[in-house]
Amino acid sequence: MTTTDIPRTVRHLIGENWVDASDGSTFESLDPHDGSLLATVARGTAEDGSAAIDAARVAFDDGPWPQMSPKERAAILHSVADAVDDHRDELALLETRDGGKTITQSLHAEIPRVAHNLRFFADYVSMAANEAYPDGDLLSYVLYPPAGVVSAISPWNAPLMLATWKVAPALAFGNTVVLKPAPQTPLTAHRFAEIALEAGLPAGVLNVVHGFGGDEVAGPLTADPRVDRITFTGSSATGVHILRAAAANHTPVSAEMGGKSANIIFEDADLDVAVPMSIRAIFGGNGQVCLSGSRLLVQNSIREEFLARFAEEAGKLVVGDPKDPDTFMGPLIEQRHLEKVAGYVELAQEEGGKVITGGERLTGPAHAGGFYYPPTVITGLTNDSQTAREEIFGPVETVLGFDTEDEALRIANDSPYGLAGILFTDNLNRAHRLAARWKAGTVWINTFFERDLRLPFGGEGISGLGREGGQYSREFFTEPRAVTIRL
Numbered sequence: 107m108t109t110t111d112i113p114r115t116v117r118h119l120i121g122e123n124w125v126d127a128s129d130g131s132t133f134e135s136l137d138p139h140d141g142s143l144l145a146t147v148a149r150g151t152a153e154d155g156s157a158a159i160d161a162a163r164v165a166f167d168d169g170p171w172p173q174m175s176p177k178e179r180a181a182i183l184h185s186v187a188d189a190v191d192d193h194r195d196e197l198a199l200l201e202t203r204d205g206g207k208t209i210t211q212s213l214h215a216e217i218p219r220v221a222h223n224l225r226f227f228a229d230y231v232s233m234a235a236n237e238a239y240p241d242g243d244l245l246s247y248v249l250y251p252p253a254g255v256v257s258a259i260s261p262w263n264a265p266l267m268l269a270t271w272k273v274a275p276a277l278a279f280g281n282t283v284v285l286k287p288a289p290q291t292p293l294t295a296h297r298f299a300e301i302a303l304e305a306g307l308p309a310g311v312l313n314v315v316h317g318f319g320g321d322e323v324a325g326p327l328t329a330d331p332r333v334d335r336i337t338f339t340g341s342s343a344t345g346v347h348i349l350r351a352a353a354a355n356h357t358p359v360s361a362e363m364g365g366k367s368a369n370i371i372f373e374d375a376d377l378d379v380a381v382p383m384s385i386r387a388i389f390g391g392n393g394q395v396c397l398s399g400s401r402l403l404v405q406n407s408i409r410e411e412f413l414a415r416f417a418e419e420a421g422k423l424v425v426g427d428p429k430d431p432d433t434f435m436g437p438l439i440e441q442r443h444l445e446k447v448a449g450y451v452e453l454a455q456e457e458g459g460k461v462i463t464g465g466e467r468l469t470g471p472a473h474a475g476g477f478y479y480p481p482t483v484i485t486g487l488t489n490d491s492q493t494a495r496e497e498i499f500g501p502v503e504t505v506l507g508f509d510t511e512d513e514a515l516r517i518a519n520d521s522p523y524g525l526a527g528i529l530f531t532d533n534l535n536r537a538h539r540l541a542a543r544w545k546a547g548t549v550w551i552n553t554f555f556e557r558d559l560r561l562p563f564g565g566e567g568i569s570g571l572g573r574e575g576g577q578y579s580r581e582f583f584t585e586p587r588a589v590t591i592r593l
């Protein structure tokens with residue numbers, strides 16, 4: 107695919123129509139590699155948000171989608187997944203141009219996962235076990251009718267993968283959807299909607315609107331009483347706004363939010379595994395990953411050895427054009443975010459931290475015009491520093507030391523966030539002990555970023571509200587109904 111294949115104008119999809127913003131407003135989507143203009147995008151108004159809800163409402167109340175059998179819906183969702191596979195190269199390049207994600211990751215991880223999300227939930231609906239309780243002359247069972255109209259609000263850091271983590275279960279369980287992708291990365295959601303319609307998804311079942319929150323397009327998506335579910339992935343601060351808006355109508359919200367996860371390295375860990383995994387856990391995706399192990403806790407007895415290896419590996423990572431298959435880290439998403447990340451590194455030094463690698467924006471010929479920041483490792487901070495407590499969402503690792511297992515766990519749990527925990531040890535008793543006491547929605551032992559879609563996904567504390575995945579998605583996207591009959 108060449109640059110000429112990028113959709114230069116992105117409109118909303120409302121019902122079967124591709125439309126501009128009601129007041130004609132637009133915003134620009136830029137390539138973070140060089141700041142060039144990729145597309146002009148409809149800047150949705152509250153009126154546009156309402157119109158999309160109208161369309162989703164009609165498709166739910168009058169359309170065939172909720173009435174279809176799970177198998178009929180699954181057949182269509184499989185066709186959409188097949189079409190995603192057919193367009194994999196195109197979607198991967200769009201993702202890489204729009205968000206700066208490396209082409210290796212887009213092509214081999216995220217776009218394949220988009221198709222997997224669709225297939226998994228398409229099949230899950232038919233295969234999930236159901237409850238039935240015979241009790242004397244009473245028989246009780248559970249129905250799972252779709253909830254209705256779902257607002258899906260997604261972030262920029264894994265755009266289509268996270269959008270379809272919401273859209274796929276919502277559709278599979280028979281709901282209709284209004285998707286609002288992040289304004290930084292509108293392109294793959296737009297192309298996905300085109301592909302889905304071509305693959306047979308009925309019009310109105312998936313609506314896509316673009317723009318911002320507050321009084322703009324996302325306003326009605328969170329505050330309109332005709333919305334039955336809100337599924338949100340984004341920052342904990344935005345989550346508060348969404349929860350407030352939803353409360354007025356008692357609309358259930360599933361919120362997957364920020365993280366500041368601890369990655370604990372014990373002295374008995376296999377460093378040949380722990381070092382590369384820990385590099386991936388903070389610098390993969392440029393640290394713009396909610397699950398990043400952004401607080402690295404290293405047992406003091408191996409601290410020197412581990413840090414020497416970790417910093418050396420970090421310094422060798424290739425940072426550059428995300429379209430190059432050899433690149434490990436592309437640019438950060440936008441100038442404002444680059445300033446935020448650089449600001450945290452300055453703050454860390456004011457707080458007494460020492461930058462042992464990285465720490466200066468990259469501006470050489472390979473990075474000119476782009477929003478590039480190197481892998482950065484900071485020591486000398488304590489867990490109560492602002493740098494160690496707040497989500498930076500960039501390639502910045504804060505290294506803390508510890509002596510005992512209890513101390514490590516206390517530091518790990520001493521955070522307002524509770525999304526993930528990562529741990530490297532050869533002592534399995536210790537691993538299970540910690541997993542049981544860790545304040546985290548997900549714990550990875552001697553690995554990172556593995557996802558089985560049957561498992562609950564979400565966070566504790568300000569990292570999340572509710573869980574999605576497998577049966578947890580069914581709980582959220584349906585209205586479980588108890589039925590009892592006297593025989």
Ligand code: NAD
Nearest residue numbers: 260261262287288319320324340341344347362363364396
């Ligand atoms: P963000 O909160 O700024 O935006 C997320 C989405 O919410 C965007 O579509 C945005 O336009 C929309 N939005 C903003 N204000 C709104 C409002 N008032 N009402 C309705 N919608 C509104 O987050 P971001 O910068 O796009 O993404 C990064 C954040 O997402 C990080 O905090 C990261 O940890 C988190 N994240 C969490 C997970 C997870 O699964 N827990 C996954 C990915 C990202």
